[in-house]
Amino acid sequence: MSFKKVLGVVLSASLVLMATGCSSSKNNASDDAKVTPYKDIVLGEDFTDLTATITMLNDRTDMEQDDYNGVSWNEYIKEFNKLYPNITVEITTDTNYAEDSLTHLQSGDYETIMGIPALDKEDYSIYFMPLGDIEEMSEEINNATSTMYDGVVYGVPSSATAQGIVYNKKVFEKAGINKLPTTPAEFMDALKAIKDNTDAIPLYTNYAAGWTMGAWDAYIGINATGDTAYMNNKLLHSAEPFKDFGDDTHAYAVYKILYDAVKGGLTEEDYTTTDWEGCKGMINRGEIGCMVLGSWAVPQMKGAGDGADDIGYMAFPISLGGKQYALASADYSYAVNENATVEEKQAAVIFIKWLTEMSGYTYNEEALPIDKASTETKLDFDGVIFLDDDPAQEGEEDLLNELNSESELNFNNGGNTKVQEIVEHASIGDMSYDDIMAEWNAKWAEAQKLCGVEVE
Template identity: 65%
Template sequence: MKSKRIACIAMAGLMAASLAGCGGSDSDNKDTTEATKAATEAAGSDSADDTTADAEGIKSYADIQLGTDFTDLSAEIKFYNNRTDMDSDDYGGKNWKQYLEDFNKEYPNIKVDVITDTNYAEDALTHLQSGNYETVMCIPAVDMADLSTYFMSFGDYDTMSSLVNYSNRWLYQGQVYGVPLAATTQGIVYNKKVFADAGVTDVPKTPEEFIAALKAIKDKNPDCIPLYTNYAAGWTMGAWDDYISITATGDATYKNQKLAHTKDPFKNYGDDTHAYAVYKILYDAVSQGLTEDDYSTTDWESCKGMINNGEIGCMVLGSWAYPQMEAGGPNADDIGYIPFPISVNGKQYASSGADYCYGINVNASDDEKQAALVFVKWMTEKSGYAYNEDSLALVPGSESKISFDGVDFVADEAALEGEEDYLNQLNSESELNVSNGGNDKIQAIIEHAANGDMSFDDIMAEWNQKWSDAQESLGIEVTEK
């Protein structure tokens, strides 16, 4: 049955966009720890399974002393991930080859084969389904209940949360199955010079102010694309889903605890908040000619140079994209990152949480698992990867390059016990795939806005109907209005 579920997800073509945010930051963990601990205690930290490192006689993540333990361990492991850009010697930052060279200075006998994939989100599910998958991989969109089938636990939540921020991204029955490669927040990457030249000196805080800024850019520089959609890439569209929870509601419980029980979550709340306000920004920008002339011709790789050179005003992407745009040309200082333009009762919030997370193959040999634990811990604590990639702080007390003045970074709280897979089930039943690679529905917004063949309110009404039908079909109680 688990294999069948994975196959269905793979066939649906789920694509991860960012990678978005479930977890907590150094300071924000304090906001979500009590709720997460309550869920953990209810499930029972000892209730999980026998796939933890200690249970198998392997030294755990928490107990490994980097630079001292296992420096003579001989093993070969494979690391499968989505960062194809880091294969190149021309990558603007530190690439995989350089990280491995540094790793092998301390662990010369652990060979790490890095395998990258441009179609990672789909292909990773296929790898899992085959049963023949890599030692370490970025955990794709699997059901929480299936985690222990594919991955070993890094340890209980109380232990891991003291060592790694955002460690509740893949938390199930008190056990942590994923350690983040990086942690992101959700905002807008933009060209500061383009905005300034257009007279936009204040950061837009509402949809109305943001659309006005885009119009000012177009008026000042008709050759500049105010908002680049990245429609053709597909996976980039999923980024829009990442703004509908904390950013648009200010509520850390909204995504994982309330959304599944909400009646008509895509309705107009009348105050420029919630999902309606997020998606309407995109519809309005396209319908008013504030995006590229032909959405089908957008190109992910070339957009990096375009925004760096002032040919694009901004793009809606997670903070993971910020360093890539800086490295896209000679004008890194022109690239900035600002909050998404929604305010809740006059206050702005930014979702923060784990990007992709390392998972370790539960079927690997003991030596491979031990080598994998060493590699993951080294990448997290010593490699500098998170800082280099402009991640939020992963290790408590470490530095981060990202900050928003006057904006609260907040992490999504974990789902309630017994409801961990409600959102996945609703996404599958409704085919909306909210925050789970729902790229097609976002592309459809662009198509309808450009063609003028369907109003935004009609699109949202259609989504609400699909959501309600899914709730009824699955027997999920509607308790939130």
């Protein structure tokens, strides 16, 4: 992948340094015995002489590989060090990040920078340094509310991703699909056309990887309702949120697509043998029609072979009043270890801000920008209305976590097991889809009762 974006911003910063005599207005983080806030740091001018070693834990294992098709972590760090030569950044990645990151936190010995895992928001301040209040951080970054608690922001999203379906354009064309599906019925017809007219697997479930199945949870809010208040507010208080609303919307319509596709033989022959790494090359070569994954998957699928131009991204096939919506949500948010030294904290904030504003990371990864001043993205996702979830009401910031825990359904919180069970029941035929949803409604109702939730 070209380094055009990265080199361009580094060059601009270099010109700034020349204009200021290559001096640094702030160079010693311990001068004031406190960390200069995110919003007040001028990249390329402040702290250019700062010496520190920081560590970073994240989930992007692919970016540590020598054959990574995009910009690797090593390449980013080299560019960062052109501005900050004395800040050493040591990267560690983890394939089981969701669970292992929590273990790191619980040990008390964790990295300087981490992507915030699934914690209760009231516990953010125990582990992470506040980066600024919501008013000032909202002027700096998009999706600032994603790591807000009590008006304070604790993390900066690595990127923002849209929620849709990655697909192979040639497979769809060969199948005779001339218009992208916008409803569940149209999508099922498209899968059948792929099965009948091509050798490709219509819909690849990625069952065996586990975590990939949790992707389906991201579609039950904005994508299926068009309502920014649904996920963090209305769902918590809804009676029977998994019932059939009769209009191909809400959670019922989302998961039914998966159940019907498996039951109809429109997925891989043996779901237990799916291969996450292998599927990237398969869809690139046209051996898979589509997969339900966030837009973060697009560059990975493009980079897995010679068929990059064949990889496309489309909206999830649910329409509301003739319109399609997509959740534009924050990926893991970078946060700074509250127990690090002042020098380490300052270096960490600088590196996070550099990644956000100057590295070109979101552009290179075909994501939506986090930097408030940027509108640049490679993501081609036309005709879709992007929305973000409203934050929870004050006092209910952790209520979704509580309901997830009591119900064991874990929406947007590693709840891949329940989605895997949909595949299992559909394949075996031992439980109808309506019975699965009735079971979920019962679990949710019991959790609401245990948590003292007022049901509307």
